[in-house]
Amino acid sequence: MQLLLIHSDYIEYEVKKSTPVAEKIEDSFKQGRLEEALTAFIAVEKIDESNVEGAISKAVEEIKSVASQVKAENIMVYPYAHLSSDLSSPKAGVTVLKGIEEALSGEFNVKRAPFGWYKAFKISCKGHPLSELSRSIVPDESVSGSEPPACIAPMKEEVVSEALKAESTAKSYWHVLTPDGTLHDAASFDFTGHENLGKFVDYEISKKRAVEKAPPHVELMRRLEIADYEPGSDSGNMRYYPKGRLMKSLLENYVLEESSKVGAMEVETPIMYDMNHPTLKKYLDRFPARQYSIESDKRQLFLRFAACFGQFLMNHDMTISYKNLPLKMVEMTRYSFRKEQRGELVGLRRLRAFTMPDMHSLCADMEQAISQFEDQYNMCISVLDKIGIKLDDFEVAIRFTRDFYNENKDFITNLAKTVDKPVLIEMWDTRFFYFVLKFEFNFVDALAKASALSTVQIDVENAERYDINYIDSNGNANKPVILHCSPSGAIERCIYGLLEKEAMKAEEGGVPILPLWLSPTQVRVIPIADKHLEYAIKVSEQLNCRVDIDDREDTVGKKIREAGREWVPYVVVVGDSEVESGTVNVTIRAESEPKKPLKVEMTPEELNSKISSEIEGMPYKGLSLAKMLSVRPKFL
C-alpha cells in the first residue's frame, strides 16, 4: 500500500464522474470537507490482498502515529490510485479503505472520499516539515504474522540518491563473530561477559535510546576548561580554551606522527569546493545533504565533510608508478564540516565542525589493499591505546558484502582474533556504498550511546570517479584500490571518549585522570607560604614538563582541592622541611583513591625521570597558560 499523508488547513472534494469500478454511494457522500485535517491519500496494492487485515492495521498504525505528531483530530481517507502501478482489485481496495476508516473512527473524526469516482478536490497543505509524508506499507506474509528475524533490520545509513533508492529493499544481516571464526546470529547471541558489546549491538540494531540527560562529559569539558558551546556560532561549532587547544594539538601531532611513521605524506587541501565541479557533483549525489553550503559571488560552494575531495583531486593530477604504491597521504582536517541533525549534537560527541585525521592509501590491487587494511587495523588499536582508549573501552564493528566475506573468511576471522573478543558483523548481499569492507572501533559511553572512533574502508569506486591511475610494470594505466583511514577518529571525539571513560570510572569509585602526556598541567607546585615561592620556582625549573605554580593567596588546603578538581596528575607541596632537605612531597593522582591520596617523598630529579619515562615517545608542548596561577584569567 502506498500512503501519502498531508497535514492540511482544509481538504474538500466533490465527485464528478463515476468510473467502471465506482462504489455505489448516497448523495450526501458526493462531496465533503474537513478542516484542520490529516489527509491520507491511499493506493491499495496487489500485495495487500495477501493479508488484508495486516495491511489495514499497519496503515492505521502509521496514520495514527503521524496524526498524533501533528496533533490532527480530523482525518480524511482518500483513495488515490495514482500512487501505485500495481493496484489491488477494486473489491479489496474498498475493503481496505473501509477497514481503515472504521479502525480510525474510534479515536478520530474520520471522513472517507468515495472509491472509484473522478473527484475534484482542493487541499491547503500546511507546509511544515511533517506536513507531507509518504509511506510504503507491505503487510506481513500471513495473517498469523510471523515476525521477521530480528537480525534483519533496515539499512542504517541513509541512501538518498535516485539510483540508490531503487535498491532500498536491501537488508543488513547482523551477526556476532567470535575469535574462533564462528558467525553467530546477533539476535540470539549470549552477551554474558561481553555486556559492552551487547549495549553496542543493541544501539546499532534497534537504535534504542534511553537518554534523558546530557552525557557527563559535557559538564567535564567545561569544568576542566577544555571546550564550551559557542552561542555566537552554529550549533556544533565549539570554542576551545587554552587547555583544550593544547590537548587537541597534542592529539593531532600524535596522529600525524604515527601516520608519518607508516609512510603517509602530510598535505593540506582547501576546506571549500565548487558544488558544480563535475567530479564532485557525482560524489555529492552519493551522499545525503549534510554539508554546509555557501554562496560566493555566483558560485555555490560547500564545506568539505572529509579530506577525500582534495586528496583525490590531487591524486588525479599526479603521475604515479606501481613503485610508489602503496601511496599514502594524510591531512588533519581542521575542520571537516557536517550539518548533523540538531538533536544529535551534544557536547563533543558529535559536532558540525570537527578535526578529522584522514589518510588515504592507494593500493595496486585488492591483495595489497587487504594487507594494508590489516596493518592499519593494528595501527588503529595502538593509536587508541596510546591516546588512553584501551581495547576494553571500545567495540569492533566489521561491515562487508557477502561476496567479500566468502572470498576472505580467514582474513575477517583474524581481525576478531587480533582483538581476542567477539565483534559485531554487518553484512550486505550487494554493495551500496563505495566500500566492500570497513571496520570501526566504537566507543560506548556512560549512557550506552555508541560512536565511531578509528575506521578503515576499502574503496573500490572513487579511483574510477576521480580518474586516478597508476602505471604498472608493463606501462599500462591501472585504477588503484583506495583505503580510507582515520587512525583515531575525530580528535574532539577522542577527548569525549576520554572524559566519558573517566566519568564512568569516577562513578565506580575511582579517581578520574587524563593520560599524563595529555594533561594540561602535569605537575603543580604549591608553596606553603610566600617564603617558599623561591624554592618552588627552583623545583619547577628542575622538572622537564608542564609545571605550574599556585602562588595565589589561598590556603594550602584550598589549593590542593583545586589541583584535584583540575585532575593534576602530580601535586607537589613545598615548605620548610622540603627546602631544608631539598626534596619534594608528591601526591600521585594515578595511584590515589578517593580520600586516600598517595603521597611520596622524592627528589626533584627522581620525579623528573619518573615523568620522563611515562611520557616517552609522545608529543610534548609547553604550558598553554601562564606558569603562575596568580596571573591566569578564568574562562568560566
Next chain:
RNA sequence: GCCUCGGUGGCUUAGGGGUAUAGCGCGUCCUUGGUAAGGACGAGGUCGUGGGUUCAAAUCCCACCCGAGGCUCCA
C-alpha cells in the same frame, strides 16, 4: 520544522504583580599557612527582546530571539 524545558550580576542559581536571593568568582584588608573550601568588607543586575493586561510586570498573557534535550525530516 514540531514537542518539552529553560534564559535573573562573569558563572551557577532562589524567588515570583509592589524593581530582587544566595553561592562561586572578582576587588580590598586581616591571616603567612603542612594536604579537599580561613575570616571580614566591597563592587557588580533596567531579571533575553518587543508588545499587551494593570495604579504597578522580572513575575500574568501574546509574539519573537537564543540555548539544552527529545522527535521528525532530508534530492
